[in-house]
Amino acid sequence: MSPNPIVLLSDFGLRDSYVGVMKGVILGFQPKAVIVDLCHELPPQDVDAAAFSLRVSTRYFPKGSLFVCVVDPGVGSRRRIIWARTAGQQFLAPDNGSLGWLKDPVLECRSLENSGLWLPELSATFHGRDIFAPVAGRLAAGLKPERLGPEAADIQDNPFPQPRSDAKGVHGSLLLIDRFGNAVTNLSPSHVASRGMVVFKGRRLPLRHHYTEVQPGEALALIGSSGYLELSIRNGDFGRACKARPGDPVHARD
Amino acid sequence: MSPNPIVLLSDFGLRDSYVGVMKGVILGFQPKAVIVDLCHELPPQDVDAAAFSLRVSTRYFPKGSLFVCVVDPGVGSRRRIIWARTAGQQFLAPDNGSLGWLKDPVLECRSLENSGLWLPELSATFHGRDIFAPVAGRLAAGLKPERLGPEAADIQDNPFPQPRSDAKGVHGSLLLIDRFGNAVTNLSPSHVASRGMVVFKGRRLPLRHHYTEVQPGEALALIGSSGYLELSIRNGDFGRACKARPGDPVHARD
Amino acid sequence: MSPNPIVLLSDFGLRDSYVGVMKGVILGFQPKAVIVDLCHELPPQDVDAAAFSLRVSTRYFPKGSLFVCVVDPGVGSRRRIIWARTAGQQFLAPDNGSLGWLKDPVLECRSLENSGLWLPELSATFHGRDIFAPVAGRLAAGLKPERLGPEAADIQDNPFPQPRSDAKGVHGSLLLIDRFGNAVTNLSPSHVASRGMVVFKGRRLPLRHHYTEVQPGEALALIGSSGYLELSIRNGDFGRACKARPGDPVHARD
Numbered sequence: 016m017s018p019n020p021i022v023l024l025s026d027f028g029l030r031d032s033y034v035g036v037m038k039g040v041i042l043g044f045q046p047k048a049v050i051v052d053l054c055h056e057l058p059p060q061d062v063d064a065a066a067f068s069l070r071v072s073t074r075y076f077p078k079g080s081l082f083v084c085v086v087d088p089g090v091g092s093r094r095r096i097i098w099a100r101t102a103g104q105q106f107l108a109p110d111n112g113s114l115g116w117l118k119d120p121v122l123e124c125r126s127l128e129n130s131g132l133w134l135p136e137l138s139a140t141f142h143g144r145d146i147f148a149p150v151a152g153r154l155a156a157g158l159k160p161e162r163l164g165p166e167a168a169d170i171q172d173n174p175f176p177q178p179r180s181d182a183k184g185v186h187g188s189l190l191l192i193d194r195f196g197n198a199v200t201n202l203s204p205s206h207v208a209s210r211g212m213v214v215f216k217g218r219r220l221p222l223r224h225h226y227t228e229v230q231p232g233e234a235l236a237l238i239g240s241s242g243y244l245e246l247s248i249r250n251g252d253f254g255r256a257c258k259a260r261p262g263d264p265v266h267a268r269d
Numbered sequence: 270m271s272p273n274p275i276v277l278l279s280d281f282g283l284r285d286s287y288v289g290v291m292k293g294v295i296l297g298f299q300p301k302a303v304i305v306d307l308c309h310e311l312p313p314q315d316v317d318a319a320a321f322s323l324r325v326s327t328r329y330f331p332k333g334s335l336f337v338c339v340v341d342p343g344v345g346s347r348r349r350i351i352w353a354r355t356a357g358q359q360f361l362a363p364d365n366g367s368l369g370w371l372k373d374p375v376l377e378c379r380s381l382e383n384s385g386l387w388l389p390e391l392s393a394t395f396h397g398r399d400i401f402a403p404v405a406g407r408l409a410a411g412l413k414p415e416r417l418g419p420e421a422a423d424i425q426d427n428p429f430p431q432p433r434s435d436a437k438g439v440h441g442s443l444l445l446i447d448r449f450g451n452a453v454t455n456l457s458p459s460h461v462a463s464r465g466m467v468v469f470k471g472r473r474l475p476l477r478h479h480y481t482e483v484q485p486g487e488a489l490a491l492i493g494s495s496g497y498l499e500l501s502i503r504n505g506d507f508g509r510a511c512k513a514r515p516g517d518p519v520h521a522r523d
Numbered sequence: 524m525s526p527n528p529i530v531l532l533s534d535f536g537l538r539d540s541y542v543g544v545m546k547g548v549i550l551g552f553q554p555k556a557v558i559v560d561l562c563h564e565l566p567p568q569d570v571d572a573a574a575f576s577l578r579v580s581t582r583y584f585p586k587g588s589l590f591v592c593v594v595d596p597g598v599g600s601r602r603r604i605i606w607a608r609t610a611g612q613q614f615l616a617p618d619n620g621s622l623g624w625l626k627d628p629v630l631e632c633r634s635l636e637n638s639g640l641w642l643p644e645l646s647a648t649f650h651g652r653d654i655f656a657p658v659a660g661r662l663a664a665g666l667k668p669e670r671l672g673p674e675a676a677d678i679q680d681n682p683f684p685q686p687r688s689d690a691k692g693v694h695g696s697l698l699l700i701d702r703f704g705n706a707v708t709n710l711s712p713s714h715v716a717s718r719g720m721v722v723f724k725g726r727r728l729p730l731r732h733h734y735t736e737v738q739p740g741e742a743l744a745l746i747g748s749s750g751y752l753e754l755s756i757r758n759g760d761f762g763r764a765c766k767a768r769p770g771d772p773v774h775a776r777d
Contacts, residue, residue: 017300022293028702029283029537032576033748035561039530039584042557046525046585049296053289059703060758068286075398076293077300088758091733139733140705141748144583194282195313197394225345225393240287240395250314250342271554276547283537303550307543322540329652330547331554448536449567451648479599479647494541494649504568504596 018155019079020049024068025143026057026086033141037083037148040134044152053082060088066116066173067190067199069106071241073117078103083151084113085143096127096146097170098154098163105154107147115173128164176201184210184268189261190243196252198259202244202267207236210267215246216257222267226250272409273333274303278322279397280311280340287395291337291402294388298406307336314342320370320427321444321453323360325495327371332357337405338367339397350381350400351424352408352417359408361401369427382418430455438464438522443515444497450506452513456498456521461490464521469500470511476521480504526663527587528557532576533651534565534594541649545591545656548642552660561590568596574624574681575698575707577614579749581625586611591659592621593651604635604654605678606662606671613662615655623681636672684709692718692776697769698751704760706767710752710775715744718775723754724765730775734758 021041027033034055041048053072057064065086073082087094087109095110101119107127108114114121127146130137132153134145150163178187178201187202198215207213213220213236220236221229229235231250234257239245246265247253275295281287288309295302307326311318319340327336341348341363349364355373361381362368368375381400384391386407388399404417432441432455441456452469461467467474467490474490475483483489485504488511493499500519501507529549535541542563549556561580565572573594581590595602595617603618609627615635616622622629635654638645640661642653658671686695686709695710706723715721721728721744728744729737737743739758742765747753754773755761 020293020296022289024286024289029560029562030564030702032532032562032580033701035530035532035559036580036583038559039528039561039580039588042528042559043583043585046557049300051289051292051296052283053293054283054286056284059760072286072290072293075290075297077297080293089735092735138748138750139745140753144748193287194284227343227346237393240392240398242392245394252313274547274550276543278540278543303554305543305546305550306537307547308537308540310538326540326544326547329544329551331551334547447541448538481597481600491647494646494652496646499648506567 024053040148041152045155070116084108091139112173126167192254196254198246214266278307294402295406299409324370338362345393366427380421446508450508452500468520532561548656549660553663578624592616599647620681634675700762704762706754722774
């Protein structure tokens with residue numbers, strides 16, 4: 016039987032050897048590990064980008080998957096590292112809100128304190144290698160989570176940023192711009208269901224179901240693959256054309 | 270026995286979680302899947318770049334490999350997704366010409382119409398996750414291709430762009446510029462065999478067998494690893510130095 | 524039992540299909556191969572960058588790992604390709620100094636001369652695919668290293684660049700700038716142990732143990748995860764802010 020996947024998410028990038036070294040450590044503890052890269056190009060230190068990636072991705076991974084999420088601006092400080100469990104999956108992350116946007120409730124949470132499970136020499140800057148990777152490898156090899164450390168009840172809060180509504184419409188913001196220049200918002204289908212258009216920087220975008228309902232080069236808003244409203248240009252780059260940035264406001268109106 | 274490799278090719282990039290999520294879906298259907306990334310940094314919506322990558326790469330993969338090629342500017346439209354089989358390998362791709370430059374003839378082709386094999390919720394923008402990945406995972410788990418949908422005879426034509434010859438020589442064009450700045454052309458060894466030089470933007474390049482036949486910093490033309498003529502600078506970046514772009518004309522002369 | 528990992532390190536980048544094709548070839552010889560990417564974004568033709576990555580990474584990989592290191596500016600020349608063995612791991616690399624910075628002594632070294640083990644058609648530019656990959660796949664499938672070629676005693680020298688000391692302090696240099704903008708030096712803990720500060724371009728940096736000992740936005744020097752002194756800005760990009768480049772001098776003073 017194949018072990019459950021270990022899914023890596025980080026801001027380490029692929030320019031350096033950091034991700035490769037984590038995999039080396041994991042394989043040292045579980046030679047049969049099935050390691051999947053979810054993404055390593057999260058913006059450096061952007062905890063919310065990690066939280067969003069987990070929010071929209073975890074349900075596409077098998078039951079039993081272990082997500083190792085290392086966006087860790089507090090590395091080397093006294094911030095905790097936590098193991099968390101939902102109904103079907105497990106997570107390792109710094110206790111910095113990375114797990115705050117998960118859709119499934121966290122049922123159990125532990126603070127990694129059993130340093131006997133870590134690499135013997137701890138660096139000040141790379142706990143992905145020294146703590147996360149050996150613990151992930153050991154869990155994949157059958158380690159009981161109880162061994163990791165004591166239960167942790169008060170993990171850091173980080174609520175998903177909900178849009179607000181008023182008489183003029185629903186007001187949300189951009190969460191990220193993807194490789195194609197699509198601008199992903201925090202507006203969900205229910206926010207835009209009965210609305211006629213979307214407004215971004217004073218520009219009106221038609222609300223459509225498919226790219227092909229507009230001409231190549233035209234802008235539109237549609238529900239994207241994350242389940243949230245996206246602003247796009249068919250066969251073009253909305254982010255570049257409209258200088259869109261995470262945090263920019265977006266409005267759904269009648 | 271290890272399952273045959275599933276080879277992923279796309280324009281999704283590695284900045285986002287798209288590729289990682291596809292792997293999660295595949296592993297849900299075939300936990301033992303052997304997944305290889307061929308390339309995910311194809312220029313967005315560049316079907317010919319996908320076609321060229323497949324043309325020069327497939328013969329280096331084992332018999333039985335399944336190539337999942339998702340460069341899909343028509344996603345969400347009524348464009349078909351096809352499964353195709355050559356003598357030794359299988360392919361999934363949108364019916365947009367991505368498979369048009371394969372060297373091996375396509376022996377069988379089916380249109381993916383059995384939506385019962387796809388993810389239950391279909392997004393408008395990410396069929397890589399919702400259709401290609403589950404179908405690839407199921408095929409790797411033993412699904413018979415007959416189950417995918419009916420045979421498709423009239424797949425989209427996309428002939429490889431052949432150079433033309435006249436009294437002055439052979440006239441081709443650049444297909445891509447690689448990471449090192451090498452400019453890959455559509456000229457094959459037979460086009461340049463009896464020629465003395467290559468001309469690009471009025472500049473004459475000597476035709477050589479190895480980089481080391483010129484000095485570091487000097488330009489040359491040689492048959493590259495794709496089997497096509499490449500324009501290069503030894504230990505340098507031809508593309509940047511000569512402002513080379515895909516589509517630029519190149520000439521082989523006596 | 525899982526085969527030992529094959530660890531790939533190169534300057535091929537991920538923009539093209541080169542790395543994917545190497546994996547295809549490896550899987551053709553060993554379908555169960557466990558292939559790990561250490562890094563493929565080394566600066567083009569930068570042998571020392573490869574040497575440093577191996578120097579600081581190999582000890583995090585399991586015993587038995589086979590490192591395939593292809594930074595090969597001499598490809599197509601008469602430069603040798605070598606197989607080398609340390610106490611616990613194996614290496615394939617061009618004989619160009621890539622293996623010169625390993626911490627473990629090389630116990631055995633062979634020159635790859637048995638061309639019957641390579642792909643039948645040899646390109647002039649991509650021995651990663653044509654020689655390294657099939658040899659790696661065959662080794663992973665059980666090939667005895669004696670079959671590769673004769674012992675090679677006189678491999679190319681490439682000593683690690685040691686800092687020099689004088690009355691004013693210890694004088695080293697930057698080896699690389701990572702994704703976060705951390706500037707990694709060749710100064711080891713013993714070089715800075717009794718020193719009070721680090722000087723870079725006339726700027727004094729405090730020597731600290733953790734990022735969190737300075738305020739966000741402040742510069743510091745600390746022993747990084749590679750075991751060498753790094754210059755950083757907490758939650759910032761030292762390389763960009765200070766225009767740091769590999770080769771720049773750095774000094775540790777009282």
